[in-house]
Amino acid sequence: MGNNLQRPKGTQDILPDVAQQWQQVENTANSLFNQWGYGEIRTPNLEYTELFLRGVGETTDVVNKEMYRFEKSKRDYSLRPEGTAGVVRAFIENGLHRTPKPVRLWYTGPMFRYERPQAGRQRQFHQLGIEQFGIAGPSADTEVIALAWALLTTLGLPDLALEINDIGSAADREAFRNQLRNALTDHKTALCDTCQHRYTENPFRMLDCKNPSCQTIYSGQPIQALLAKPWTNADSQAHFATVTKALTELGIPWQRNHTLVRGLDYYNGPVFEITTTKLGAQNTVCGGGRYDSLVETLGGPETPGVGWALGLERLISLLPASAPVPPDVWVAIANTSLLTQGMQAATQLRNKGYTVDTDLSHKKIGKQIDAAAKRGIKHVVLVEPEREITVKTLTTSQQTPLTDFLNQPIAGR
RNA sequence: GCGAGUGUAGCCAAGUGGUUAAGGCCCCGGGUUGUGGUCUCGGUAUUCGUGGGUUCGAUUCCCAUCACUCGCCCCA
Structure with a gap:
């Protein structure tokens, strides 16, 4: 690599x-x-x-x-x-x-x-x-x-x-920054390196320092008194x-x-x-x-x-990880010469509102059904030579001619 | 800019100073299952981030380097 x-x-x-x-x-x-x-x-x-x-x-x-x-x-x-x-x-x-x-x-x-x-x-x-x-x-x-x-x-x-x-x-902040600095003048050398830097650059940030020894200073009287009253x-x-x-x-x-x-x-x-x-x-x-x-x-x-x-x-x-959503329908096409028929079937189904994937492998129909089943797909369209195009529903094993399937109301997914 | 950790295939990972670097998942191909998630056979790392050193020999030890991860600072 x-x-x-x-x-x-x-x-x-x-x-x-x-x-x-x-x-x-x-x-x-x-x-x-x-x-x-x-x-x-x-x-x-x-x-x-x-x-x-x-x-x-x-x-x-x-x-x-x-x-x-x-x-x-x-x-x-x-x-x-x-x-x-x-x-x-x-x-x-x-x-x-x-x-x-x-x-x-x-x-x-x-x-x-x-x-x-x-x-x-x-x-x-x-x-x-x-x-x-x-x-x-x-x-x-x-x-x-x-x-x-x-x-x-x-x-x-x-x-x-x-x-x-x-x-x-901005003026309020500048005034308060100076009050903070004044309250900490005596402790300055006791602060961590980062806070010493913050002391000049950005005193506000000192207050949520994770260093315990800094925190004991900030939780002491003078600083807490300063924070308690509105500035x-x-x-x-x-x-x-x-x-x-x-x-x-x-x-x-x-x-x-x-x-x-x-x-x-x-x-x-x-x-x-x-x-x-x-x-x-x-x-x-x-x-x-x-x-x-x-x-x-x-x-x-x-x-x-x-x-x-x-x-x-x-x-x-x-966010919780979302599982990939499989298409509603898988179109299994037996061989290249049936491609256009398969694609036309897919188009009809898409127009009806289904999501459709087309299997372009032209492997044996059994393998293509296999692929659909592995993906958790519900319906497989079978496009084979000298046979009517049918829709096989994997959950019920029912086969329906595509034309009938298209007339059915779109099923819940 | 500073500090710490990790680095074996797409992913998860075993491993040892010495012939061909386990295994699992995924992927690819074949068979079987009458047109179904099963089963089965096979394939996928000339190489263990990279470079150098030690050694007869290094993925395994040392050094460097790079990458990634986490933290500081700061911010969404």
């Missing part, structure tokens, strides 16, 4: 049995979005790099070290690492901000991030997401979260938990309270996670993740939040927005 061609690291071939699960998810999502008034938008996999620098944030890991970025004819391109920035760009570029509010959009497609693959993470992965523009009030957050919950529960996913947090404004502005708090109240009224269970922050710069106000215990280290199925300044950042008019994205690979890995 040494020099055979191989798919690039972190990419996946999706074979028919798994593709079936993808279709199930896509179909469910498609009809649910339609019912909720969300229209599909398809944007390029390729964008000018500047979009992500401005949209997602130059200092974020996603943009900083994970983008597939290259130059062609002096233009700087990147494969999209996430979906929101492109949708917002399209929203502005196509003048959707001039259509009635709210503007409700959904998308799906591959995203690309140059990372070390592990369970639940690949370099080309697929997201399904929604974005809703134009409503500043908490109704927008509520609807968007409710839709995520509706989709995941409709798909029958087990052991879901909705975690939600209020991250306020976001009054408007954001009120907004958050309204959203969570509505979720409770809608029967959607949620829990506050004070350490939940998001790695993309554009979020403000309520942010949330839906996690599951069945996924390994990468346990977030769906994540999102509000981004009130992103449209403006990308050159559009001031327009609030809320959205989320879910990882399809992660979601699909939670």
Whole structure:
């Protein structure tokens, strides 16, 4: 196998049995979005790099070290690492901000991030997401979260938990980051290497460090006292309270996670993740939040927005494996000269609504029936020389002329 | 970028410092079953991820390398 061609690291071939699960998810999502008034938008996999620098944030890991970025004819391109920035760009570029509010959009497609693959993470992965523009009030957050919950529960996913947090404004966050740093100044040298790094780069992330000695520091008085009192502005708090109240009224269970922050710069106000215990280290199925300044950042008019994205690979890995569905009918054709008759029979059956596979082996009829029986197929059409075309039902051993079979009502499968 | 584990056919796998590398599934071909999931015969690895070393001899020992998996970071 040494020099055979191989798919690039972190990419996946999706074979028919798994593709079936993808279709199930896509179909469910498609009809649910339609019912909720969300229209599909398809944007390029390729964008000018500047979009992500401005949209997602130059200092974020996603943009900083994970983008597939290259130059062609002096233009700087990147494969999209996430979906929101492109949708917002399209929203502005196509003048959707001039259509009635709210503007409700959904998308799906591959995203690309140059990372070390592990369970639940690949370099080309697929997201399904929604974005809703134009409503500043908490109704927008509520609807968007409710839709995520509706989709995941409709798909029958087990052991879901909705975690939600209020991250306020950029100024709120900066102030709180400094409070955290101040509270930890004395302990800084006692922290693990990662947390020392987080201390400067991203203090929020220190709080869910897995290192026990770090945790004892964080669970101590000063930090807990800091977390206990709200640190976001009054408007954001009120907004958050309204959203969570509505979720409770809608029967959607949620829990506050004070350490939940998001790695993309554009979020403000309520942010949330839906996690599951069945996924390994990468346990977030769906994540999102509000981004009130992103449209403006990308050159559009001031327009609030809320959205989320879910990882399809992660979601699909939670679904039970689906057994391949055999066709209703198998057409056994004795030899090549009967091919067209066999195909015509297949067409008639398909027009009637049956799913039909045609055996092209031209082996002995017995072998062909054998093949059908092994596959769990119910009806076999026998196309043989100098005989009427008949349908043999394997469960009952009955044989019926094809013409009669076609007149029968289509049987349950 | 860092850490750990694994690497024998499409899949699951046994194996040993020494003539032709078990077995099962799948797949392919033949026979049998009156036109059926049975049974039966046969076929599918010049080779044990790749390269080098030790050795009279290596799939088995050593080194390197590559690939995959899991974890850290970060995220969906």
